[in-house]
Amino acid sequence: MNLKHIESFLAIVRCGSFRKAAAQLGISQPALSQHLGHLEAELGGSLIQRRNNGCRPTQAGLALIPHAESLLRAAARAQALFKSNALYLGASSNIGVYLLQPLLRQYLDRHPTERVELSIGTNPVIADRLSNAELDVALMEWWDDRPGFTAHLWREEELLLIAPPGHPWCGRSSIDREELRGCALLGGEPGSGTWRIIQTELAAVSASLSLAASLGSTEAVKRAVQAGLGVSIVLASAVEHELRDGRMCATRIRDLELKKRLHLAYRETLLENCPARRFVRFLMSSPSSALRPKHRACERAPDQSLSPIRGEP
Structure with missing residues (x-):
């Protein structure tokens, strides 16, 4: 597939006009039309619908756009290697x-x-x-x-259990895992793997845990916890400032290192x-x-938590 033909197709889509697209690329309109014709023949379908007031992509053209853009990005990246x-x-x-x-x-x-x-x-x-x-x-x-x-x-980054100020867990250096039984946690970004870690490390009580809400990001989780909407388990580094300023509290789970x-x-x-x-x-x-x-046994990383835990020295 000729990248010049792909570039011409995208220029027509962006400009909505053969004349403007040709001027943008610095080629003649016949050359531009020829590029599009070769691409349509290669793919076996019409890509641009011509109208009196301009042109726009056909359904096939719309489907091609993300792939065409990806091809040009890949070409640019290949050139950038050198x-x-x-x-x-x-x-x-x-x-x-x-x-x-x-x-x-x-x-x-x-x-x-x-x-x-x-x-x-x-x-x-x-x-x-x-x-x-x-x-x-x-x-x-x-x-x-x-x-x-x-x-x-x-x-390796430590995971902490965070709660709003005034929560019964605040001021405690750790809680027993049984205290989590039946707890509804606020979730953050889907696909981060945190929930999988929780289910693995807290196997004895994980069946009773549930996600009260999936909020899409750690920042959203922090705001929800500060507002008293629930508790969550997040990276210690993500709540360093909030813990230092007293906007939330954190604790650990006794006899368990969540990393x-x-x-x-x-x-x-x-x-x-x-x-x-x-x-x-x-x-x-x-x-x-x-x-x-990754395939070798890893030494344990130093504790890199920078966040003070209320109730601990």
């Missing part, structure tokens, strides 16, 4: 919002000529974008061992001197990292 100083980085929401920013600042201080394009999204979306070569490196809350990629344990393992993943074929490879080396040497190859 001449770009850009790093295309992805992170699941909690990592991108609460953990990554200081590390990015340190990295850019060391490599001021490089440019970072950061995409933050749900874990499944980031994993798919990495697989589709839209990202160079991804930091995620789980990794599903896709072929062709290297994955490492990046760090989330965060992963660094990248394509095995990264060029040695590209920005992505440099960023991987930077993360591997960072004091906050506990990087080990």
Whole structure:
């Protein structure tokens, strides 16, 4: 499939006019029409519907648009491998919002000529974008061992049980897991893996636990907890400021260490001197990292919780 033909098709869609699209691309209208004709013949269907007041995509054209855009992005990324100083980085929401920013600042201080394009999204979306070569490196809350990629344990983050001020659990350094029986928890981002960890680690009481609501993000969960709508289990790093300011309280579950393992993943074929490879080396040497190859037994990472727990020294 000729990328010039794809580019011409998208220009027609954007401009709604053959004349404007040809001017935008710097080619003649006959050449533009020829590009579209070749693409329609190759795909076996009409892509653009011509009208007196302009043109618009057919149903087949509408269906093609996201694939056409993806093809051009992939082509641009392929070209960038050899001449770009850009790093295309992805992170699941909690990592991108609460953990990554200081590390990015340190990295850019060391490599001021490089440019970072950061995409933050749900874990499944980031994993798919990495697989589709839209990202160079991804930091995620789980990794599903896709072929062709290297994955490492990046760090372990503590999970805390959070509650609004005045809750009976406030001021307690820990609670017994039986006190959770029948508890309704507020959930955050779907697909983050936190609920799976809870069900595994709290097997004895997990059957009695339920999600009172799925709020879509940790920020929404924090606001709901502060408003007294319920309790939740979140990354300790996500509630550092709220705990310090007394806007919520947190406790741990006695005789249980709830930890989330965060992963660094990248394509095995990264060029040695590209920005992505440099960023991987930077993360591997960072004091906050506990990087080990995922298939090897990992040493326990230091407790990286920065959040004071009310009732503890």
